[in-house]
Amino acid sequence: MNTYFIEKKRWFDFLEGNLDNYSIIAPFSYNDALIYEPLSLMNLDRAVFGIVRPVQPLKSFFFPFKERVVPEILEQEKQTVIIGAANCDLSALRILDSVFLNQEYKDPNYRARRQNTTVVSIDCANPLSVCFCDAVGLKPYPDDGFDLNLSIMENGFFVDVGSKKGENLISNKDLFRPAKDIEIEERNKIRSRVGSTIVSYNESFHLPRNISEEFPENFASKIWEKIWQRCVQCGGCTSICPSCVCFFLEDTSNRERFIKNKIYDSCLLPGYARMASGLSPRPLLWERYRNRFACKYSYIVSNYGRIGCTGCGRCIAGCPGKIDKRKVLRNIFLQKDEDVGYESVKYL
Amino acid sequence: MSDMNQSNIYEPIRCTVDGVIEESPAIKTIVLIPEKQFSFEAGQFISMTVPDVGEAPFTPSSSPFKTEKIEVTVMKTGLVTGAIHALKKGDVVGIRGPYGKPYPLENFAGKEVLLVGGGVGLAPLRSLFFSLLHTINAYEKITFCCGAKTPADYIYKNQILDEWLRYSEKMPVSFRITVDKKDEGWNFMEGLVTTTLDNLDIKISNSVAVVCGPPVMMRFTTLKLLDLGYSDSDIYLSMERKMYCAVGHCRHCLIGPYFVCKDGPVFTYNAIRNEPSVWA
Numbered sequence: 001m002n003t004y005f006i007e008k009k010r011w012f013d014f015l016e017g018n019l020d021n022y023s024i025i026a027p028f029s030y031n032d033a034l035i036y037e038p039l040s041l042m043n044l045d046r047a048v049f050g051i052v053r054p055v056q057p058l059k060s061f062f063f064p065f066k067e068r069v070v071p072e073i074l075e076q077e078k079q080t081v082i083i084g085a086a087n088c089d090l091s092a093l094r095i096l097d098s099v100f101l102n103q104e105y106k107d108p109n110y111r112a113r114r115q116n117t118t119v120v121s122i123d124c125a126n127p128l129s130v131c132f133c134d135a136v137g138l139k140p141y142p143d144d145g146f147d148l149n150l151s152i153m154e155n156g157f158f159v160d161v162g163s164k165k166g167e168n169l170i171s172n173k174d175l176f177r178p179a180k181d182i183e184i185e186e187r188n189k190i191r192s193r194v195g196s197t198i199v200s201y202n203e204s205f206h207l208p209r210n211i212s213e214e215f216p217e218n219f220a221s222k223i224w225e226k227i228w229q230r231c232v233q234c235g236g237c238t239s240i241c242p243s244c245v246c247f248f249l250e251d252t253s254n255r256e257r258f259i260k261n262k263i264y265d266s267c268l269l270p271g272y273a274r275m276a277s278g279l280s281p282r283p284l285l286w287e288r289y290r291n292r293f294a295c296k297y298s299y300i301v302s303n304y305g306r307i308g309c310t311g312c313g314r315c316i317a318g319c320p321g322k323i324d325k326r327k328v329l330r331n332i333f334l335q336k337d338e339d340v341g342y343e344s345v346k347y348l
Numbered sequence: 349m350s351d352m353n354q355s356n357i358y359e360p361i362r363c364t365v366d367g368v369i370e371e372s373p374a375i376k377t378i379v380l381i382p383e384k385q386f387s388f389e390a391g392q393f394i395s396m397t398v399p400d401v402g403e404a405p406f407t408p409s410s411s412p413f414k415t416e417k418i419e420v421t422v423m424k425t426g427l428v429t430g431a432i433h434a435l436k437k438g439d440v441v442g443i444r445g446p447y448g449k450p451y452p453l454e455n456f457a458g459k460e461v462l463l464v465g466g467g468v469g470l471a472p473l474r475s476l477f478f479s480l481l482h483t484i485n486a487y488e489k490i491t492f493c494c495g496a497k498t499p500a501d502y503i504y505k506n507q508i509l510d511e512w513l514r515y516s517e518k519m520p521v522s523f524r525i526t527v528d529k530k531d532e533g534w535n536f537m538e539g540l541v542t543t544t545l546d547n548l549d550i551k552i553s554n555s556v557a558v559v560c561g562p563p564v565m566m567r568f569t570t571l572k573l574l575d576l577g578y579s580d581s582d583i584y585l586s587m588e589r590k591m592y593c594a595v596g597h598c599r600h601c602l603i604g605p606y607f608v609c610k611d612g613p614v615f616t617y618n619a620i621r622n623e624p625s626v627w628a
Contacts, residue, residue: 069356070356072358072359105357105597245598247592247593247598253399253400254399258360258399260358260397260403265598272600273600276427281603282628287625290624294624295599299604299605303605
């Protein structure tokens with residue numbers, strides 16, 4: 001893999017130079033959180049690279065909350081570049097690829113958007129107190145799965161090239177120079193420091209080294225009947241989860257043609273699996289709550305060979321019932337009966 | 349396999365309703381003529397769109413060897429099935445598929461095949477029965493147990509009583525026909541469909557059982573079959589779940605880690621017996 005270095009000032013020149021050729025999405029800071037916005041000449045200098053992972057999951061660009069699937073949305077002419085995802089979201093994108101792309105049946109819109117988009121990830125520099133990627137076997141920086149990856153240094157960025165698409169994006173090498181080994185060593189120190197920070201955030205939960213392998217087969221455990229009690233079944237955690245893929249189809253066809261929309265669904269909602277007869281395999285909230293965990297840590301692993309959770313912590317930060325998923329897991333693994341709530345999330 | 353060249357997996361094939369057969373007060377069979385060539389194997393299902401209402405999965409009830417017209421037998425239970433019951437000749441609907449795995453007829457070869465169907469659950473079994481008749485010499489014999497609540501609720505009644513019963517004269521096919529509650533004109537058995545499994549003339553060790561019906565019927569039939577000595581890997585169950593995409597994406601139909609839409613809809617009992625809420 002080739003690694004280049006670009007000075008900070010030149011990075012912004014590079015982006016400006018590509019605004020005509022690409023639709024570029026980059027993170028902007030609002031109230032201490034990062035939100036993806038389209039980049040333009042007007043806001044270019046306010047884009048923020050590499051502080052925390054953005055609030056929106058990367059999936060929202062490939063699998064939006066609601067989209068028409070019949071007739072399918074035609075491919076846009078302009079290529080898109082999305083900058084700012086951390087390794088947690090890149091990993092989630094692999095799950096989405098497994099579901100929508102690497103199967104017998106390909107999702108038409110997803111395939112078009114994936115082909116049309118260049119993903120520029122960034123090393124995580126400031127993990128949030130809700131982050132637990134280490135507990136699901138991920139590092140706060142990616143080894144692959146990106147087109148380009150940025151590592152933020154004091155006076156510039158390292159740029160790892162992960163694909164042909166990434167290579168094409170930086171084909172004009174005037175602004176970049178090859179990175180030196182001694183500089184890379186400096187980056188490795190930062191990466192390992194960030195990794196240690198995340199480990200320190202999660203030590204108190206005593207999670208097993210391999211959550212999916214040790215996830216209990218014993219679905220009948222009484223623990224499940226208690227730990228859901230803070231859940232208000234809003235479906236927020238599934239919507240903001242970077243790897244949740246459940247959706248329903250809405251039909252708005254008319255006499256002339258078929259029209260179908262694909263809209264996020266949530267397995268926590270009572271109607272999710274309820275059939276026309278009124279029967280549901282999971283009529284009780286604790287059964288649905290258990291199902292969400294079983295899906296993440298067991299079923300997705302069986303289906304696609306990778307764990308369905310990336311430890312991004314959004315489901316913790318966004319939970320109106322203030323459920324800390326790590327405490328739920330702790331109770332499951334240690335057969336505890338303690339409260340799973342938290343007081344507040346420390347953001348930065 | 350479905351049409352792999354079809355670029356959009358969600359685009360249905362237009363079908364014209366050719367006729368509507370009233371099977372019982374709650375069940376109708378819709379006869380469809382697809383605009384494009386469409387074929388399926390017994391046990392596979394289709395997703396049927398009623399424009400501006402929605403889409404739901406159904407296993408065709410017609411013979412897989414008749415492809416110009418496809419029949420779907422539907423009980424009125426909800427929004428989409430309600431709209432299907434309101435269809436008239438000439439209306440347009442959509443179908444996509446076929447999806448899922450067909451009944452594994454190769455596993456039935458040389459065996460005594462027991463079919464147990466209740467109510468609208470006879471629909472997929474009718475399609476399977478036609479397939480079995482097509483290769484009847486491959487099987488030792490076929491025993492078809494049919495149940496319904498009352499004689500008025502019996503679907504395919506005329507076909508069963510006028511045509512199928514006569515098959516037993518020339519083929520190794522026999523029927524056990526029951527209703528939960530009989531009326532005056534009823535000359536067959538009375539009792540739940542599980543009672544038809546008493547005193548079976550079947551060598552269980554060389555038999556497979558195929559069950560389709562409402563969840564409570566499937567549950568008690570399965571328990572009875574196990575009692576009779578059927579191995580859990582010789583009991584084939586048609587599972588039903590809420591379903592949208594039908595192609596293994598949307599995850600609504602999972603039983604544990606298994607997709608009803610692509611791993612099923614037919615499962616052997618041993619494949620799913622340890623998963624939560626199997627009989628929902």
